[in-house]
Amino acid sequence: MSDIKRHIPTPIMHRVVEANGFLFLGGIVAEDRSQDMAGQTRQVLDKIDAYLAEAGSDKRKIVAATLYATDLGQKDAMNEVWKAWLDPATLPARATLGVSDLAPGALLEVVVTAVK
Structure with a gap:
C-alpha cells in the first residue's frame, strides 16, 4: 500500500493529496x-503555484488540469492568463468544461494533477 500524505487541510477536504509520486490538487x-x-484565473494559478511549492513541486510538473468555467464566452481571457503562466514546453493535458454553478461568485475552478 502506498504512503498517502495530505497537505493544506480545510474543513471539508485537503487541498493537496500526495500518493505514489503524484500530487492531486482539489478544486481551487x-x-x-x-x-x-x-x-480570478491569476488568483487560482497563484494558489496552484503556492500549493505545489508547499508539496515540493512546481507548475512545470503538472501533467493534467481540468478547468471548470461558468461562462465559456470568457474562455479567451482565461486562456491568455493560462498561456502566460505556463512554459509552452511543459503544457499539461487539459480539459475545459462549462458548468452552470460553482462557489458563489466564482467564475472558474481548477483541478490539477502533478508529479512530485
Missing part, C-alpha cells in the same frame, strides 16, 4: 470573486 477557486475572469 479565487478568493476575490469580484474580479473578472482574467483576475
Whole structure:
C-alpha cells in the first residue's frame, strides 16, 4: 500500500493529496470573486503555484488540469492568463468544461494533477 500524505487541510477536504509520486490538487477557486475572469484565473494559478511549492513541486510538473468555467464566452481571457503562466514546453493535458454553478461568485475552478 502506498504512503498517502495530505497537505493544506480545510474543513471539508485537503487541498493537496500526495500518493505514489503524484500530487492531486482539489478544486481551487479565487478568493476575490469580484474580479473578472482574467483576475480570478491569476488568483487560482497563484494558489496552484503556492500549493505545489508547499508539496515540493512546481507548475512545470503538472501533467493534467481540468478547468471548470461558468461562462465559456470568457474562455479567451482565461486562456491568455493560462498561456502566460505556463512554459509552452511543459503544457499539461487539459480539459475545459462549462458548468452552470460553482462557489458563489466564482467564475472558474481548477483541478490539477502533478508529479512530485
